[in-house]
Amino acid sequence: MITLENVGLRYGNGPEILRDLSFQIPPRSFQFLTGPSGAGKTTLMRLLSLSLTPSRGFMSLFGSDVSTLAHKDIPAMRRRIGVVFQDFRLLDHLSTYDNVALPLRIQGRDPASYRNDVGELLKWVGLADRKHAFPPVLSGGEKQRVAIARALITQPDVLLADEPTGNVDPPMAQRLLRLFLELNRLGTSVIIATHDINLMDQIDARRLILFDGHLETSP
Numbered sequence: 222m223i224t225l226e227n228v229g230l231r232y233g234n235g236p237e238i239l240r241d242l243s244f245q246i247p248p249r250s251f252q253f254l255t256g257p258s259g260a261g262k263t264t265l266m267r268l269l270s271l272s273l274t275p276s277r278g279f280m281s282l283f284g285s286d287v288s289t290l291a292h293k294d295i296p297a298m299r300r301r302i303g304v305v306f307q308d309f310r311l312l313d314h315l316s317t318y319d320n321v322a323l324p325l326r327i328q329g330r331d332p333a334s335y336r337n338d339v340g341e342l343l344k345w346v347g348l349a350d351r352k353h354a355f356p357p358v359l360s361g362g363e364k365q366r367v368a369i370a371r372a373l374i375t376q377p378d379v380l381l382a383d384e385p386t387g388n389v390d391p392p393m394a395q396r397l398l399r400l401f402l403e404l405n406r407l408g409t410s411v412i413i414a415t416h417d418i419n420l421m422d423q424i425d426a427r428r429l430i431l432f433d434g435h436l437e438t439s440p
């Protein structure tokens with residue numbers, strides 16, 4: 222589903238931040254991405270979400286070589302990838318409901334066609350009673366779940382979550398992990414970037430470990 226072969230990435234003329242990355246993300250897989258601060262995890266997440274393109278090497282997404290993607294095909298490709306950013310990126314002037322519905326609104330969908338889907342998803346992440354609240358009055362865990370629901374509303378094939386438990390207490394981290402596992406059970410490939418050893422130790426999932434831009438895979 223996602224393949225990288227000898228991929229390198231540099232910002233502008235700077236040094237290579239990611240070096241010789243070769244791995245695959247199979248359909249319906251679940252993996253953690255970990256490594257020390259500054260190793261390049263967020264950069265790799267940006268690469269996988271098509272915010273950046275490789276400086277060298279080969280990368281394919283859903284069977285298409287990203288170096289030959291036509292500009293007009295990129296939005297459709299991006300819709301297949303849900304992203305939960307480290308800093309949530311919610312819009313403060315929109316309610317929880319409207320933040321989650323935003324990707325569908327941008328697609329020009331009729332609001333009546335997705336009302337039930339947004340409601341169901343908010344129930345699934347435990348925010349049904351917060352749908353009229355605005356981000357400034359939400360807790361960190363609630364914001365995190367709004368960001369997750371917004372990433373999932375387009376039913377992506379892949380979910381990328383950057384430090385999704387970084388701002389929540391251990392019980393909420395458990396709850397989010399269960400959500401990701403359930404999502405994976407339903408068929409989505411999940412990649413979670415994290416420093417949280419306790420979180421990773423809870424399940425037997427593949428770990429992609431970045432050291433200074435280079436990848437080791439375990440087990």
Ligand SMILES: Nc1ncnc2c1ncn2[C@@H]1O[C@H](COP(=O)(O)OP(=O)(O)OP(=O)(O)O)[C@@H](O)[C@H]1O
Pocket residue numbers: 232235238256257258259260261262263264265
């Ligand atoms: N836009 C940018 N331009 C230039 N260098 C950048 C840019 N973004 C990140 N870097 C550099 O790339 C390296 C990797 O950063 P990145 O944020 O990907 O690491 P990380 O593993 O996600 O770190 P953390 O765990 O602290 O979030 C760092 O040296 C950083 O300074």
